Amino acid sequence: MKIAVxxxxxxxxxxxxxxxxxxxxxxxxxxxxxxxxxxxxVEQAVRLVEAGSATEISYLTMGPARAVDAVRKALAMGGDxxxxxxxDALHGSDAVGTASVLAAALxxxxxxxxxxxxxxxxxxxSVLPVMVADLxxxxxxxxxxxLRVDGSALTAERETDDAIEEVVAPLPALVSVTDRSGxxxxxxxxxxxxxxKKPVTTWSxxxxxxxxxxxxxxxxxxxxxxxxxxxxxxxxxxxxDEGDAAVRLAExxxxxxxx
Amino acid sequence: xxxxxxxxLVMTGLAFTVAGRRxxxxxxxxxxxxxxxxxxxxxxxxxxxxxxTEVLGQRxxxxxxxxxxxxxxxxxxxxxxxxxxxxxxxxxxxxxxxxPLIGNQPWLGFLEDLFVVATLASVLIFAAIRIRHSPxxxxxxxxxxxxxxxxxxLVLFMIFNVVWSLVLYRGAQINTGxxxxxxxxxxxxxxxxxxxxxGATGNDVVETAGLLTALGILLLFLVLVVHSKHLxxxxxxxxxxxxxxxxxxGALLPVYSAGKPVDFEDPGEHDxxxxxSIEDFTWKGxxxxxxxxxxxxxxxxxxxxxxGKPLSPKSLVMDLRDHALAAAPYLLAGAKSRVDALAAxxxxxxxxxxxxxxxxxxxxxxxxxxxxxxxxxxxxxxxxHIVDMRRYQVLMESSFPPEAGVLLRNLEHAGDPWGRxxxxxxxxxxxxxxxxxxxxxxxxxxxVEYLFWVGCAGAFDDRAQRTSRAVAxxxxxxxxxxxxxxxxxxxxxDPARRIGHEVLFQQLAAQNVETLDSAGVRRxxxxxxxxxxxxxxxxxxxxxxxxxxxxxQLLARLVADGRLTPVTPxxxxxxxxxxxxxxxxxxxxxxxxxxxxxxPGVRLAEPERTREKSFCCGAGGARMWLDETLGTRINEKxxxxxxxxxxxxxxxxxxYCVDMLADGVxxxxxxxxxxxxxxxxxxxxxxxxxxHDPAAPPTGADRPAPITADDPGRT
Numbered sequence: 011m012k013i014a015v016x017x018x019x020x021x022x023x024x025x026x027x028x029x030x031x032x033x034x035x036x037x038x039x040x041x042x043x044x045x046x047x048x049x050x051x052v053e054q055a056v057r058l059v060e061a062g063s064a065t066e067i068s069y070l071t072m073g074p075a076r077a078v079d080a081v082r083k084a085l086a087m088g089g090d091x092x093x094x095x096x097x098d099a100l101h102g103s104d105a106v107g108t109a110s111v112l113a114a115a116l117x118x119x120x121x122x123x124x125x126x127x128x129x130x131x132x133x134x135x136s137v138l139p140v141m142v143a144d145l146x147x148x149x150x151x152x153x154x155x156x157l158r159v160d161g162s163a164l165t166a167e168r169e170t171d172d173a174i175e176e177v178v179a180p181l182p183a184l185v186s187v188t189d190r191s192g193x194x195x196x197x198x199x200x201x202x203x204x205x206x207k208k209p210v211t212t213w214s215x216x217x218x219x220x221x222x223x224x225x226x227x228x229x230x231x232x233x234x235x236x237x238x239x240x241x242x243x244x245x246x247x248x249x250x251d252e253g254d255a256a257v258r259l260a261e262x263x264x265x266x267x268x269x
Numbered sequence: 270x271x272x273x274x275x276x277x278l279v280m281t282g283l284a285f286t287v288a289g290r291r292x293x294x295x296x297x298x299x300x301x302x303x304x305x306x307x308x309x310x311x312x313x314x315x316x317x318x319x320x321x322t323e324v325l326g327q328r329x330x331x332x333x334x335x336x337x338x339x340x341x342x343x344x345x346x347x348x349x350x351x352x353x354x355x356x357x358x359x360x361x362x363x364x365x366x367x368x369p370l371i372g373n374q375p376w377l378g379f380l381e382d383l384f385v386v387a388t389l390a391s392v393l394i395f396a397a398i399r400i401r402h403s404p405x406x407x408x409x410x411x412x413x414x415x416x417x418x419x420x421x422x423l424v425l426f427m428i429f430n431v432v433w434s435l436v437l438y439r440g441a442q443i444n445t446g447x448x449x450x451x452x453x454x455x456x457x458x459x460x461x462x463x464x465x466x467x468g469a470t471g472n473d474v475v476e477t478a479g480l481l482t483a484l485g486i487l488l489l490f491l492v493l494v495v496h497s498k499h500l501x502x503x504x505x506x507x508x509x510x511x512x513x514x515x516x517x518x519g520a521l522l523p524v525y526s527a528g529k530p531v532d533f534e535d536p537g538e539h540d541x542x543x544x545x546s547i548e549d550f551t552w553k554g555x556x557x558x559x560x561x562x563x564x565x566x567x568x569x570x571x572x573x574x575x576x577g578k579p580l581s582p583k584s585l586v587m588d589l590r591d592h593a594l595a596a597a598p599y600l601l602a603g604a605k606s607r608v609d610a611l612a613a614x615x616x617x618x619x620x621x622x623x624x625x626x627x628x629x630x631x632x633x634x635x636x637x638x639x640x641x642x643x644x645x646x647x648x649x650x651x652x653x654h655i656v657d658m659r660r661y662q663v664l665m666e667s668s669f670p671p672e673a674g675v676l677l678r679n680l681e682h683a684g685d686p687w688g689r690x691x692x693x694x695x696x697x698x699x700x701x702x703x704x705x706x707x708x709x710x711x712x713x714x715x716x717v718e719y720l721f722w723v724g725c726a727g728a729f730d731d732r733a734q735r736t737s738r739a740v741a742x743x744x745x746x747x748x749x750x751x752x753x754x755x756x757x758x759x760x761x762x763d764p765a766r767r768i769g770h771e772v773l774f775q776q777l778a779a780q781n782v783e784t785l786d787s788a789g790v791r792r793x794x795x796x797x798x799x800x801x802x803x804x805x806x807x808x809x810x811x812x813x814x815x816x817x818x819x820x821x822q823l824l825a826r827l828v829a830d831g832r833l834t835p836v837t838p839x840x841x842x843x844x845x846x847x848x849x850x851x852x853x854x855x856x857x858x859x860x861x862x863x864x865x866x867x868x869p870g871v872r873l874a875e876p877e878r879t880r881e882k883s884f885c886c887g888a889g890g891a892r893m894w895l896d897e898t899l900g901t902r903i904n905e906k907x908x909x910x911x912x913x914x915x916x917x918x919x920x921x922x923x924x925y926c927v928d929m930l931a932d933g934v935x936x937x938x939x940x941x942x943x944x945x946x947x948x949x950x951x952x953x954x955x956x957x958x959x960x961h962d963p964a965a966p967p968t969g970a971d972r973p974a975p976i977t978a979d980d981p982g983r984t
Contacts, residue, residue: 024683
């Protein structure tokens with residue numbers, strides 16, 4: 011059984027983000043990384059291989075040239091090869107454009123199961139798994155916490171507020187996993203060295219037979235009009251204990267309807 | 270005469286064959302190990318000095334007065350009585366043999382007998398110590414807990430036998446007229462008087478029997494020594510000679526494979542990273558293990574062992590030695606398939622693992638405080654071995670306590686253990702009434718005297734932020750022109766290196782060296798003892814050479830130069846805790862004491878364990894970032910030791926120590942076991958209080974505010 015894992019190269023969350031004149035993130039001014047939430051997807055794929063349920067893992071990413079860092083990180087955790095969709099015309103793509111590119115790339119890859127992280131840590135839209143599933147006409151299980159695969163079907167558990175659902179889908183299928191699915195492994199140096207030798211194929215839009223005007227800023231259905239920093243967080247209330255801290259703390263919580 | 274000669278030579282031949290085979294095996298085992306890193310033979314003068322002071326002078330043994338003196342007597346006893354062995358072998362061939370030139374001098378006879386008494390006295394003292402501090406009485410508190418006790422008693426018994434048989438033989442020699450000394454040998458003479466009634470024939474027999482017995486026992490002892498922990502008799506001098514100088518503390522060594530530093534950008538196919546198995550250690554490592562005499566001085570000072578954790582540096586070294594010996598037949602065999610199954614099984618036992626030679630709980634309990642290395646009379650390099658084993662676990666197996674994953678990810682992605690990121694690195698300056706100059710662009714202005722290395726704790730930790738502000742305020746008051754790197758600073762890499770992640774350390778360090786070099790930094794002052802150690806001792810390994818001062822050094826100098834004047838009485842009993850990485854690792858003991866000692870109203874109270882013997886707070890070796898679930902808590906133990914001095918204030922000079930001890934004091938206050946007024950603070954904050962003129966208006970920053978121990982703690 012073959013797995014395709016979708017991964018994204020995102021800007022470092024703790025760094026200061028700058029936006030370019032076209033209101034896209036200035037990727038050159040900030041370090042990037044493999045999205046933390048995608049690490050859980052990689053982890054699940056590697057565990058399926060370790061358990062003998064799967065045989066191969068291919069990664070797929072779409073992003074700037076430096077996105078190969080995220081690919082290498084994933085390959086250091088495990089897996090066999092990767093595809094990097096790289097094209098200047100992709101700059102400024104919205105979710106619809108991105109989904110169409112990823113679906114086109116997946117059509118050219120062999121897989122029985124596609125694993126996504128639950129969301130990216132930068133845009134946080136969580137729509138791509140279902141959009142791609144729709145384009146590929148695949149059954150989709152979103153926000154799974156456990157995965158099990160036997161020959162022809164995927165069994166996944168989803169945690170909701172009220173219940174744990176067990177969902178079964180025939181393969182090929184698509185699933186997204188949450189950050190509660192299992193701690194992602196820390197790649198060893200041995201893994202990092204091995205990752206350098208694993209093949210990473212680069213595909214352009216023409217390889218995917220996608221017209222440049224259908225994606226990128228040109229093809230986006232929405233337009234970002236302005237980017238403003240969110241207002242700084244206001245300082246909280248500090249209660250200094252003068253013997254009545256507990257009472258004042260309770261009053262504070264009650265006043266904010268937290269009690 | 271012929272019988273004496275034949276028997277003597279046959280015994281000798283047998284013993285030498287048995288001992289020689291053993292020694293040859295040990296040497297071959299050493300050759301299976303990796304070559305040492307370069308530098309082990311460099312610095313002849315320092316090595317000679319170590320031989321003179323530590324081997325001949327027994328310096329480290331004498332830090333424990335009674336056992337130290339007993340060992341001096343035994344050690345010098347063996348050297349001097351070595352002469353009697355030569356005399357004894359001479360007497361096999363010629364009954365009245367004497368050493369050339371000085372062999373008849375009464376003083377030599379006296380000296381030999383004096384050391385006969387000395388050796389006997391040492392045996393008695395050692396026996397008394399072993400009885401008084403036996404593990405049966407003291408349990409884990411005994412430094413002999415876990416040592417081979419029977420072997421130790423056997424060794425003492427054998428030394429006793431060597432001594433009595435020697436004087437018996439010498440006494441008989443006097444009576445038969447074959448003794449080389451006319452006078453001086455007072456013990457031998459006393460024995461001679463005792464056995465004179467046996468008559469001429471009797472004494473003839475006793476002389477030969479005594480000589481053969483003495484040599485026989487000595488030869489048995491030789492065989493025993495090469496098969497036991499007493500091997501140190503032969504290996505200690507060599508182990509000291511090839512030890513790291515001045516001591517195996519301070520910097521950690523880079524990762525070496527086959528004696529060459531590993532290039533992590535382009536590692537060689539056969540590079541061995543860290544220690545995966547016993548033969549990955551260098552021959553010096555195996556020599557360390559072979560030299561351990563199980564005296565347990567390391568164990569007695571180990572913070573992990575003293576708080577009920579499974580790590581004892583002594584047991585660790587013993588386990589590695591026992592494993593090396595058990596695996597030796599396999600390691601040395603040409604055809605591995607024909608090796609004894611037990612040896613093969615031993616060789617295939619994982620070095621680290623729950624079923625391994627070293628349990629992971631042992632490996633991860635170490636705070637790298639270096640108390641063991643400091644104590645070891647034969648210069649075993651425990652910390653290096655532990656970190657080397659961690660290196661394999663982390664780099665090759667990704668095997669470490671899960672909390673360490675958070676630390677490593679934060680270091681990798683945010684550049685600090687808290688995961689706060691570079692953008693927040695100047696938040697600590699809020700509230701200061703002067704601007705702190707921050708690196709803007711590539712180079713620092715030429716008039717900057719010191720780069721103030723704030724460190725991650727100093728930038729992000731509540732308590733350490735106060736220390737940063739206090740130091741900045743003091744430097745500002747003294748007119749020192751300083752600047753900080755601000756968002757250009759990242760973790761020095763200390764916790765990454767000590768947890769075993771050398772690659773991450775190299776990345777962080779290389780980045781910092783590049784920043785520092787391009788900023789034109791020459792002089793650095795750091796408040797964190799760990800940053801200080803790494804910047805001063807480890808960055809030269811990456812080509813970063815700076816003059817690095819700890820803030821207590823700079824502040825002590827500023828006070829001495831009159832640029833800071835303590836005027837306000839502090840009126841408090843202060844006890845000072847030596848941070849391991851400032852004190853033991855870097856020998857900076859005086860400046861913090863100078864600062865505190867010169868403050869008006871301060872009464873300095875030294876804790877029982879102080880200076881070189883200071884007890885770790887529990888945060889070193891990246892333990893700050895790991896959960897402490899085994900045994901009791903190290904910081905509480907150290908807090909109790911400090912509280913015994915009856916302090917109003919506990920002072921330290923490292924943000925991790927301050928944090929750990931503040932947590933400890935807060936807990937003891939809560940439990941009613943410490944006065945509610947007891948506070949924990951950095952030396953700099955106390956100095957600032959004293960320098961601050963109470964008559965002057967408040968300066969806006971937070972200095973005169975009370976320093977309390979129950980502030981928001983670590984998260």
